[in-house]
Amino acid sequence: MINSKFHILFFLLHTSTLVLAGRPLLVDDANTNESGHGHIETWYDSKDKSFTVAPVYAPLEGLELGAVLSKSNSTYENTNSFQFKKLLSVARESGCNTAATLGRSSVQNSGYHTVYGWGILTCNSIEWGSVHMNLGLTKTNTQSSKQLYGIALEYPIFGFVPHIEWLHQDSEKKCCGNWY
Secondary structure, three states, X not given: OHHHHHHHHHHHHHHOOOOOOOOOOOOOOOOOOOOOOEEEEEEEXXXXXXXXXXXXXXXXXXXXXXXXXXXXXXXXXXXXXXXEEEEOOOOOXXXXXXXXXXXXXXXXXXXXXXXXXXXXXXXEEOOOEEEEEEEEEEEEOOXXXXXXXXXXXXXXXXXXXXXXXXXXXXXXXXXXXXEO
């Protein structure tokens, strides 16, 4: 009973920060928090009936440590990921910057895990918003590596940030557009 109350309280506290949190893009951006700062992203995927919590913290300028914890009510799988992102160039509000991400994800009690890494290019402009491009590889412990590439476009309008993205991983395609 206490455990259920804790989960409800945790959910309510974090849903109040959804508007201020980063967007749950599949395509990553080449930005990090300021040194000593962090944030928590939370979202619910109605298709997979999964709830995700993703805390991120920057212990040093230009380095971000992140985790993703997800629980699916349709497949009853719990997944987790741990990653770090390093800025490779100075972050710019107007102009382009680069970063790289390395990480590992796994499905609890399955023995399956994936390692991944990609380069990130983000270009920001007041006129046309932000474009994020990713190029990298993913490798499960049971299959050969797969190429990953994606692009996302964000454009803020009256306090909302609509975005559209396209992600390709060898034979898989995911595309979505969201308003945040």
